[in-house]
Amino acid sequence: MIKVENLNKSFDGVQVLKDINVQYEPGKCNMIIGASGSGKTVLLKNLIGLLEPDSGDICYGDKKLSEMSYYEKKSLRQRIGILFQGSALFDFATVLENVMFPMDFFTDWSVSEKKERARYFLDKVHVTGSDDKYPNELSGGMQKRVGIARAIALNPQYLFCDEPNSGLDPYTSILIDRLISDLTKEFNMTTVVNTHDMNSILEMGDKIGFIYKGSMLWQGDKNTILNTDCQELRDFVCSNTLARNIIEGRG
């Protein structure tokens, strides 16, 4: 479980996150939603330790991130998988080498064991026959899937996804959403997904937190989001035609 308490973050005097309190539970797809510039990515970067909060705590289990030593953080990071917005696959490595990369560092498995495991996860994300291709030879959707395979290659406890559907067509987006959702349940990971895509929210949102101008205005799930009284959230939701039709009874 990840617990965020009274988190604040500002840049050059502009407060980007205001008093955020939220809990992310294992086995669930926890969504951070909000419009562009609302503070979603800043929250995600605070969660994974790429940014340091001005005040407040982030706890992994019962341990505060701010009180962890360099080696504790390093050990925690080995239990974290991340899918970056642009996939962040290593240009210098093939698909198979990308997935094997964390194994090279943190396991003593033989090369054949690592290859077997990498192929297992590539198979899980439906990428086969591309072992020797380089990232620039793959489509955006394929890159995302390889990114997911690399993120879960060491069975992480926590999975963070930063806008997993950006730049993808609707069909591939749904495939990626389902993949993340299925893997979360299969491996009982605490998954945190940062998105503004309503289809993803309705597809995966086991738990949803809506950020508006840096504040967590609303928390709920995909079943309650369409009946919300929060006007800012309604405006956000109604920007999607499907969701607007459902709310207005035309769905």
Add this chain to the structure above:
Amino acid sequence: MLKKSIEAVGRYFLFLKMVFRKPEKWSIFWRQFIKETDKLIMSSILIVGVISVFIGGVLVIQTASNLENPIIDKMYIGYMVRESLILEFCSTMVALILAGKMGSNIASEIGSMRITEQIDAMDMMGINSAGFLVLPKVVSVTLLSPLLMLMSFALGLLGGWLVVDVTQIIPTASYITGIKSFWNGFYVFYGGFKMSLFCFMIASIAAFNGYYAHGGSLGVGHSSTKSIVITSILILMSDLIVTQLMLY
């Protein structure tokens, strides 16, 4: 401006601290070391070789044209070419050339990894990205660049000999006698030390600029240019200091 410069120097040393952390796995370090040696050192052999041959030839012609006094033995032309090569050209001039070639290569490679979040991905895996990406480069160029200097020296002398042999600007025997005269082994150490120091600066400063690149592809280009300018100035400044310290 001054505050920013001081901050940058501080960040550079903190960056070096990260780079020189013990590698996660030595086997991975050595694998990267071989790759970087191939990419940075082996791929520089051609450009350094070609330039050295031509500069050796030019030095012979220039020195000969300035020493036309009949009372000065022609063998001094070979001697002066050798000393110019070992003392300055093969270390400082070659380092300035490498600052462009290696420096832009390192800064743009690491910079583009930064802006495409590949470095963040490594950090988030719990890998010391600075150590993994930069340490093998720095160690490789620092340890092996003196070999480039020696090669440049040999090819510079060869270039001089070719010009002497083809043009007969001075007798070949005088040139050979000159390059064998008054040999001071310390100069080889001095040249090798300078080359190591300069290449350490090239790799570490370019990596530093690439590692903290921001602002998309423009930022990568800026970091590459910045690293070449800074390194070139520092090479010339430290050349002066090292020469003063080692030769006087």
